[in-house]
Amino acid sequence: xxxxxxxxxxxxxxxxxxxxxxxxxxxxxxxxxxxxxxxxxxxxxxxxxxxxxxxxxxxxxxxxxxxxxxxxxxxxxxxxxxxxxxxxxxxxxxxxxxxxxxxxxxxxxxxxxxxxxxxxxxxxxxxxxxxxxxxxxxxxxxxxxxxxxxxxxxxxxxxxxxxxxxxxxxxxxxxxxxxxxxxxxxxxxxxxxxxxxxxxxxxxxxxxxxxxxxxxxxxxxxxxxxxxxxxxxxxxxxxxxxxxxxxxxxxxxxxxxxxxxxxxxxxxxxxxxxxxxxxxxxxxxxxxxxxxxxxxxxxxxx
Amino acid sequence: xxxxxxxxxxxxxxxxxxxxxxxxxxxxxxxxxxxxxxxxxxxxxxxxxxxxxxxxxxxxxxxxxxxxxxxxxxxxxxxxxxxxxxxxxxxxxxxxxxxxxxxxxxxxxxxxxxxxxxxxxxxxxxxxxxxxxxxxxxxxxxxxxxxxxxxxxxxxxxxxxxxxxxxxxxxxxxxxxxxxxxxxxxxxxxxxxxxxxxxxxxxxxxxxxxxxxxxxxxxxxxxxxxxxxxxxxxxxxxxxxxxxxxxxxxxxxxxxxxxxxxxxxxxxxxxxxxxxxxxxxxxxxxxxxxxxxxxxxxxxx
Numbered sequence: 310x311x312x313x314x315x316x317x318x319x320x321x322x323x324x325x326x327x328x329x330x331x332x333x334x335x336x337x338x339x340x341x342x343x344x345x346x347x348x349x350x351x352x353x354x355x356x357x358x359x360x361x362x363x364x365x366x367x368x369x370x371x372x373x374x375x376x377x378x379x380x381x382x383x384x385x386x387x388x389x390x391x392x393x394x395x396x397x398x399x400x401x402x403x404x405x406x407x408x409x410x411x412x413x414x415x416x417x418x419x420x421x422x423x424x425x426x427x428x429x430x431x432x433x434x435x436x437x438x439x440x441x442x443x444x445x446x447x448x449x450x451x452x453x454x455x456x457x458x459x460x461x462x463x464x465x466x467x468x469x470x471x472x473x474x475x476x477x478x479x480x481x482x483x484x485x486x487x488x489x490x491x492x493x494x495x496x497x498x499x500x501x502x503x504x505x506x507x508x509x510x511x512x513x514x515x516x517x518x519x520x521x522x523x524x525x526x527x528x529x530x531x532x533x534x535x536x537x538x539x540x541x542x543x544x545x546x547x548x549x550x551x552x553x554x555x556x557x558x559x560x561x562x563x564x565x566x567x568x569x570x571x572x573x574x575x576x577x578x579x580x581x582x583x584x585x586x587x588x589x590x591x592x593x594x595x596x597x598x599x600x601x602x603x604x605x606x607x608x609x610x611x
Numbered sequence: 612x613x614x615x616x617x618x619x620x621x622x623x624x625x626x627x628x629x630x631x632x633x634x635x636x637x638x639x640x641x642x643x644x645x646x647x648x649x650x651x652x653x654x655x656x657x658x659x660x661x662x663x664x665x666x667x668x669x670x671x672x673x674x675x676x677x678x679x680x681x682x683x684x685x686x687x688x689x690x691x692x693x694x695x696x697x698x699x700x701x702x703x704x705x706x707x708x709x710x711x712x713x714x715x716x717x718x719x720x721x722x723x724x725x726x727x728x729x730x731x732x733x734x735x736x737x738x739x740x741x742x743x744x745x746x747x748x749x750x751x752x753x754x755x756x757x758x759x760x761x762x763x764x765x766x767x768x769x770x771x772x773x774x775x776x777x778x779x780x781x782x783x784x785x786x787x788x789x790x791x792x793x794x795x796x797x798x799x800x801x802x803x804x805x806x807x808x809x810x811x812x813x814x815x816x817x818x819x820x821x822x823x824x825x826x827x828x829x830x831x832x833x834x835x836x837x838x839x840x841x842x843x844x845x846x847x848x849x850x851x852x853x854x855x856x857x858x859x860x861x862x863x864x865x866x867x868x869x870x871x872x873x874x875x876x877x878x879x880x881x882x883x884x885x886x887x888x889x890x891x892x893x894x895x896x897x898x899x900x901x902x903x904x905x906x907x908x909x910x911x912x
Contacts, residue, residue, distance in 0.1 A: 350653045350709065351651075380684055383685065383702045383706045386702070386703045390707050390710045390728055403685045404692060405688070407651045407652060411694050425693070430692075
């Protein structure tokens with residue numbers, strides 16, 4: 310079994326590539342819950358939903374979030390009736406969010422709720438939230454605190470990011486289910502998601518780093534150097550005190566990774582890194598990277 | 612101004628006739644909110660919505676609730692996910708529930724939230740919830756207590772009931788706006804809605820009965836013809852409420868408040884002093900006819 314850490318933007322394409330090689334039942338995704346928020350009475354969990362939709366075969370693979378062919382009737386009608394949502398919620402996606410909110414309000418844990426939804430959608434893969442503790446991350450822009458998802462979807466590209474703050478008290482802990490699935494995995498893949506927004510919140514959960522130290526961990530840098538990265542990805546990296554480059558990413562991961570993958574053409578050298586083609590612009594590239602990663606894993610764990 | 616006490620079906624049918632006779636802003640409607648509930652995280656207020664959609668011209672008059680030509684994409688997927696919303700909430704309808712839910716969550720009163728929604732829909736009539744606090748009608752069944760909407764919409768009334776109760780944390784008090792509307796009106800019309808689940812909750816709000824008693828022109832229309840209501844589950848509910856399921860039972864509930872009682876021309880039950888009119892508002896023209904005869908009475912008051 311292979312476990313992916315985070316299903317943040319950048320990772321679903323790689324998971325889709327791995328699905329061409331492994332059965333869904335051999336894939337687990339541990340999703341960050343830092344971007345979760347309550348919207349219009351529903352529970353919005355962007356990473357969990359993306360992973361669930363992907364394995365259910367209904368993910369909109371054009372933008373890598375939301376449901377293919379979804380409509381926005383309710384969202385579109387809200388401004389007419391004195392309402393409004395910070396970002397568009399599709400009608401089908403809303404049903405998933407309402408269903409999950411219903412389960413949570415009944416007293417189920419997030420893990421149980423997600424498992425129930427995976428069963429309802431006949432998903433073969435394992436999708437788990439990192440933690441059952443609600444610990445959303447906010448982007449402090451100097452004037453206000455935006456939920457991570459709102460920042461990602463609606464804030465202007467030049468919005469200042471002072472820091473990423475978690476307002477919930479205490480530190481969230483990984484669940485027993487996550488522990489079990491990582492312990493049962495041959496390898497853990499940290500996909501090319503934004504480290505600050507998707508991966509660090511997950512690594513910072515109590516127990517996670519220790520779990521990873523005993524596993525074979527391969528991480529893929531989301532930054533390829535040379536090209537200017539997305540301004541929001543850049544701002545998020547600077548907010549955690551790192552540059553938006555592969556060496557910056559490596560510094561954040563170095564205590565847990567065994568193999569660090571960076572792009573063939575990346576000018577920023579990370580000593581000991583594995584150089585692969587990491588552009589995931591079309592299916593063939595994702596599948597090719599997936600084959601390379603699987604080869605590394607087979608070589609390492611056999 | 613004329614104030615109506617309304618539930619979800621009978622009275623809105625009368626209102627559609629009244630709309631042809633009166634300026635919309637001359638109409639105030641105090642609606643029953645004892646069927647309100649939080650559903651799928653948001654606030655459903657069936658009778659308020661029906662009345663509001665009627666004035667906004669978007670009511671689905673085939674079923675007398677919901678928005679015409681609405682879709683139900685979210686509701687359909689919810690069913691596949693194993694969540695049974697017992698009312699087929701439309702997608703646009705859901706937006707209204709969400710907007711109201713958010714306003715209530717932010718601390719607004721139901722009256723204010725309703726007024727904001729009405730403004731957005733361009734409704735010039737005054738739509739007033741009977742109270743701003745939560746009160747809910749439950750029915751007693753062999754399976755235990757059940758929300759009225761669940762009994763009527765989910766089980767379609769196919770459950771025996773032996774009691775009707777109202778549950779609340781604080782006894783409901785009529786809003787100032789509702790009492791003022793009654794006082795400022797030339798007449799109050801208790802529409803042909805279900806006496807037990809639609810009208811009684813309004814009358815039970817502290818202040819309403821007193822205001823009606825003081826009023827010199829209160830007209831009530833019976834929803835019964837013989838022992839059967841024109842629509843809805845009124846008969847079983849009346850019995851569970853300890854009243855005879857007929858115009859006589861209805862009259863018994865209202866008699867100390869009203870000046871004129873109207874019953875259907877076909878109704879075999881005799882009530883002394885009652886006026887006989889055709890109350891079967893099967894189509895727009897019939898609604899208009901009944902509205903006209905009520906207005907004639909009102910002008911005489």
